Amino acid sequence: MNSSKNRCVLVVGAGPVGLAAALELARLKHPVRIIEKKVAPSTQSKAIGINARTLELMEPSSVTEMLLKRGLKIPRINFLNEEHLIFQIEFSKVRHRYNFMLGLPQSETERTVEKKLNEFGIEVERNVELINFEQSGESVRCFLSDSGNEMEFNATHLIGADGARSVLRNKLGIAFPGDVMQGDWSLADVYMDCPLDNEGANVQFHPEGILFTIRFKEKHFRVASNKPNVLERLPKGSQVHNVIWQSDFTVSHRQAESYNIGRVFLAGDAAHIHSPLGARGMNMGIEDATILARKIVNGGLESYSRERHKVGASTIRMVKKMTEFATSTGKTKTFIRNYFLPVILTFDFVQQPLIKRMVGLGNS
Numbered sequence: 001m002n003s004s005k006n007r008c009v010l011v012v013g014a015g016p017v018g019l020a021a022a023l024e025l026a027r028l029k030h031p032v033r034i035i036e037k038k039v040a041p042s043t044q045s046k047a048i049g050i051n052a053r054t055l056e057l058m059e060p061s062s063v064t065e066m067l068l069k070r071g072l073k074i075p076r077i078n079f080l081n082e083e084h085l086i087f088q089i090e091f092s093k094v095r096h097r098y099n100f101m102l103g104l105p106q107s108e109t110e111r112t113v114e115k116k117l118n119e120f121g122i123e124v125e126r127n128v129e130l131i132n133f134e135q136s137g138e139s140v141r142c143f144l145s146d147s148g149n150e151m152e153f154n155a156t157h158l159i160g161a162d163g164a165r166s167v168l169r170n171k172l173g174i175a176f177p178g179d180v181m182q183g184d185w186s187l188a189d190v191y192m193d194c195p196l197d198n199e200g201a202n203v204q205f206h207p208e209g210i211l212f213t214i215r216f217k218e219k220h221f222r223v224a225s226n227k228p229n230v231l232e233r234l235p236k237g238s239q240v241h242n243v244i245w246q247s248d249f250t251v252s253h254r255q256a257e258s259y260n261i262g263r264v265f266l267a268g269d270a271a272h273i274h275s276p277l278g279a280r281g282m283n284m285g286i287e288d289a290t291i292l293a294r295k296i297v298n299g300g301l302e303s304y305s306r307e308r309h310k311v312g313a314s315t316i317r318m319v320k321k322m323t324e325f326a327t328s329t330g331k332t333k334t335f336i337r338n339y340f341l342p343v344i345l346t347f348d349f350v351q352q353p354l355i356k357r358m359v360g361l362g363n364s
């Protein structure tokens with residue numbers, strides 16, 4: 001085994017977060033390997049919203065430029081009581097060069113980051129799984145399965161971007177406390193004609209549940225609901241031509257108690273999971289990854305866990321409250337949502353800070 005490889009950082013997982021960590025290390029000319037247990041890149045488009053902070057962080061590697069060419073700018077979110085518009089959140093009101101949400105399927109975001117990573121000379125090593133590790137003061141001894149063959153590798157640091165069921169987090173014995181919301185949610189990506197505002201994202205409050213409708217490409221829409229069978233709940237008057245993907249999922253809010261032990265670090269879903277409302281999951285993970293990579297190269301690693309845990313905790317609190325509020329059918333919350341919020345959100349001093357928090361600006 002090549003000795004320079006043995007002095008490098010090992011990133012586990014080639015989801016958006018692992019790719020972002022490897023990309024930033026490669027851009028900073030720091031030796032890095034990235035392994036992925038799956039044999040092929042994912043084709044699933046779980047996250048479809050890229051926010052301003054992610055675009056800021058990816059500017060130095062020019063990935064932002066590439067993403068902007070591929071994505072669709074979403075200027076606002078419309079909130080509707082059934083069919084009636086009650087209020088709007090306008091990203092364009094934020095004074096920032098990226099004052100929009102960028103719609104792009106997660107699979108394309110991953111492909112874009114991986115392409116850039118390849119340009120920096122780093123290939124994702126697929127069909128390679130981290131099985132175990134042991135750390136000493138100076139390094140982390142990693143036990144890998146490479147296409148079924150056992151291997152060992154000494155890394156200076158190990159980054160666990162290995163998703164919500166993180167092997168690294170479990171082996172470190174880091175608790176992942178939190179809770180799961182009752183009931184199944186559902187989503188689908190459909191090719192359709194939709195009578196709602198096609199430029200903006202739409203959130204409809206119905207007595208039987210909420211419905212999100214967001215266009216992310218030509219006539220491709222993501223629809224999602226806090227109830228099962230979203231295809232039976234589409235906006236009135238929609239004409240579906242093709243269903244591309246559908247899935248049911250549950251929503252949990254959990255956060256790792258610490259984001260590192262010694263030289264082993266967690267980032268992304270390995271460190272935090274929450275409701276997709278607000279589109280923060282992948283984005284906050286890319287923030288973790290980029291900041292961690294910069295700290296590995298430039299110093300300041302000792303503050304990574306504390307700083308990112310704080311951002312994660314406050315985001316999870318906000319997203320959880322927003323989700324409970326949006327999905328509530330209680331009379332008081334429904335009244336506040338339909339009559340009080342539309343009034344207070346007309347004030348920029350209320351709307352601006354809310355949007356900034358939603359898109360990850362101002363807290364990291």
Ligand SMILES: Cc1cc2nc3c(=O)[nH]c(=O)nc-3n(C[C@H](O)[C@H](O)[C@H](O)COP(=O)(O)OP(=O)(O)OC[C@H]3O[C@@H](n4cnc5c(N)ncnc54)[C@H](O)[C@@H]3O)c2cc1C
Pocket residue numbers: 012013014015016017018035036037038046047048049106128129130131161162163164167187249267268269270276278279280281282283284285
């Ligand atoms: C329905 C849904 C909608 C969502 N919408 C949004 C949205 O609009 N915006 C947003 O920001 N977020 C959204 N999210 C969240 C987002 O998809 C996740 O936050 C994101 O995928 C997390 O990325 P990750 O790289 O941390 O983990 P993952 O994407 O889970 O990637 C982890 C990778 O690690 C690999 N791996 C695991 N263990 C090992 C091992 N031992 N060795 C090697 N490889 C390993 C896995 O195979 C996997 O490829 C959504 C999530 C869901 C479920």
